Amino acid sequence: MTGYAIAYHPAVHRGLIRLCGWPKNGKQAAALVAAVGTILAWVNWGLGLIVGALMAREMGRQAYFRKIPVHYPVLCAAGYAGLGLIWHYGLSASAPLLMTVEKHFLWELTGEAVIPVNMTIFSGYAIGMSVLVLLFAVGICYLLHPKPERCRGIEQYAPELIGEEAKEEKPVVVSVADKIENNRWIAILMMAIMVGSMVWWFATKGFMKGLDLNSINFIFVLIGLALYHNPIAYLRTIVRAAAVVGGIILQFPFYAGIQGVMMYSGLGVTIARWLARAATPFLWPAACWFIAGIINIFIPSGGGEWMTIGEIMTRVTNELGVPIGKTIIAYASGDAWTNLANPFWAIPLLAITRMRVRDVFGYPLTICAISMIVFFLGLTFIPY
Structure with a gap:
């Protein structure tokens, strides 16, 4: 929702309007939507998803007025591509950030109380995969x-x-309470306290060890407050965000049930162990990616899936002598990959673009299938 709030800021919308005026034909339009959505998905998966959807919609509108032939379903698929290709290498990556927590749930197996982001998100391996x-x-x-x-x-x-x-909403200030809610000095005071807290946090922990899920969320709340200038405007946008992601929120208990079955029955570990049985050090990253991709279909939650199969993957990693950071990034690749085959995370995009699954999802499925070659070659041959 913090990503949504940033994506819906009027300044971001004005920037999208300018960007959508660049393409001269449909192919350029699709490529530009994919580039912007994918880059922003690396920054924050919610930001990439919402901006990708908004840009697909705006690109479709401008193409209509400029008489440029575009295929709207491809634009929508391009806006969704980042959630299946890059988000789990980026700054909101669940599995890598879970491992930055002091004495994370696998620390006894890894032998390290903290796996800093320079071993995962900012490793040459992850950066190489991101560019690819x-x-x-x-x-x-x-x-x-x-x-x-x-x-x-x-x-x-x-x-x-x-x-x-x-349309930009202009606040109606009538009562004393309205004046307090719309007072930018309150937001400035809050931001000053938050900035001071972040400076202290990173000065104490260091950037690589201090960057975790909590600090990332904290930073995005800070950016949102800075953009909206006052607390009530930011709050209203967050409330709208909750309405857009309501479909995802509703489905999470059902997927949590599936996760519980796979975790506590041992089914997830059994599947992972069976698929990992024939792995070698050379092929383990590709095997890890494939395992994560299969299980992500049933548990479409990056952190939840890692909690389910992270132990068996770490044990195999230790047996094969593969760096744990490499395994985490390989896992992250698979967890993101099959989002392209699952409309679960596309609900906000479909709501924004007013599209149906059957009209769009043939293209993400095609990208999912072809990307198998890219993931296999990248994970196997890019050095860690």
């Missing part, structure tokens, strides 16, 4: 866009969006 999948996302979305005569634009899928424009 970014180039792949841009290239595949460019190639998937059909010829002009086969394009179906936003007017054929969501004509109601053509005349819809974002």
